[in-house]
Amino acid sequence: MDNRKPEPISIEKELHICPECGYEDGFHTSFSRVADKKCKIILICPSCHAMYDVNWEVAV
Numbered sequence: 001m002d003n004r005k006p007e008p009i010s011i012e013k014e015l016h017i018c019p020e021c022g023y024e025d026g027f028h029t030s031f032s033r034v035a036d037k038k039c040k041i042i043l044i045c046p047s048c049h050a051m052y053d054v055n056w057e058v059a060v
């Protein structure tokens, strides 16, 4: 388990290309709990494993 910080990223028109390595087929997703009933969804590039935080929170 690594604990690199996800990099904040903003979505312009769309987001499926990794800004780090140019991988074009989208991202894996993972969850990071930020509160009792709230998780943040973190995007992970399947190619270079860069992590991105799109400020996407879900109640779970």
Ligand SMILES: [Zn+2]
Binding pocket: 018, 019, 020, 021, 022, 023, 045, 046, 047, 048, 049, 050
């Ligand atoms: Zn990448």
